Amino acid sequence: MAKRTRRAGAAAAASEGVNDVDQLLLAALERGDDSLTTGRYLVTFKEGAAKEGAQALSARGLRTADARDFADQAITAAGVAGADGIVLPEIGVAVIAAPSDGAKAMDFEAEATADPAIESIDPEHFVFIYSQMDFLRGFKSATDAIAREMGGGATGLRMPDLETEEEVQVLGATWGLVACKVPSSHRSGNGIKVAVLDTGMDLGHPDFAGRPVTSQSFVAGQPVQDLHSHGTHCIGTSCGPQSPPGTTPRYGIAHRARIFAGKVLSNSGSGTQAGILAGMNWAIANRCTVISMSLGGQIPVQPSYTAAGQSALNNGCLIVAAAGNSGAATGAPANSPTIMSVASLDQNLAPSSFSNFGKIQISGPGRDVFSSVPRPTRYGVKSGTSMATPHVAGCAALWAETNPGLRGQALWNKLLATARPLPFPPARVGRGLVQAPQI
């Protein structure tokens, strides 16, 4: 299935009794609340009253599956298809789908709570493995940077070559944006189409409210909505807002670029070359000036990727791709001669230990990069050449805005000509650190 509308996803989630987590999460995002509730209820039975409690649910017309009907009580999604809920007798709890009608849901809640066999009825919440530590670490990194710029004596490396005027301007931006001289650039990527081929995008992320987004899924059965986080993070760096809300530091570069979010990787992070090529074809057909690909594999040069890169250049598009994080030779598609390969730098502007090498054109900030991730977490820190690549894509969009002649190969040449040289071999950092235009 090429594309599924968000409304259809929510409706499907509401109508199916017991849903898979992806669908529940999509439905919650559709509702637009940050309550972290799944829309299902946890019914806790009174001690020793599991049997009576299950009967009480049944008396209210709910069809429930019992965990004891499964081998070793290992419940499978397929096994409970069509049921309204699951009874877990070992712990005296049932998980049930709430009636989709709000008034009926309240009636049900009131009636069930009054039942002598039921102890309580509570909304079920999502569980995320994503650590808040990542957010806190990113926040600390940002505040440390601000403290350093203000001469507060915080420990850590001082950003090189920052002049006083710039120091004032960069307050509240990520280290990567500062290193690329983004905060002092007057450009916004206005009128430039930037495609990010990845795991999709959180289309309801508040930092992108009001932004025009064209999206398309090339993953069978999955809508564009990003349940992985990688795609939303990359789009955040390349195209995130100039002024995120509250104390969140600026993390996005081409804040007025038109976003093309192509989902070529699934919510588990996997994809086929066929799907990726279909995404490249779509982005070029839409004449996206910049096409950012933070993906790849440790395989030799693929003629199909080379052909796609050539088609891009012929049509005024530029594909930038992540070299890879294996500490080995550049992977595909970045190893194709028609695709710009991006290496990762640490905050001290040395190549990251993981960054692939060999066929490298340019470098970007890739270690401990703070950017957007899907709701409800909203922000997170990631590392990799995947994070360096959208820094190059965002700066490419800013350069493209300066001159309509800077397209395809001309844009490629401009990025390399304006990169900041670094004291490392070209096989590690290419022509150096990508820089935003100051014109």
Add this chain to the structure above:
Amino acid sequence: MAKKKVVPVKRGGKASPRKSAAQGSWIVTTSGNRAIADIAKDLKAAGVAVEQTLHQIGVLTVKADKEAIGKARAVRGVSDVSPDHPVNIGPPNSRDTW
């Protein structure tokens, strides 16, 4: 025993089960000097199932068994035939990525 091996043949049909089981996903890149629609036609005639024709980049994604893919390599205008390599950037919400 030998007689039993003959049994599946009775099912008949256009493609034998053995043949379809050996089908793999392939990426066909064209040279650009022949219409991609004509190349697709020749591929189909060679027993290749064309799944996507990506006009903009001159690439076709196909499914075929080894015998058909051997013929596909000889189709005029085909510059390369390679297996479809899966890509994986790692699990959701991980700090380290591709």
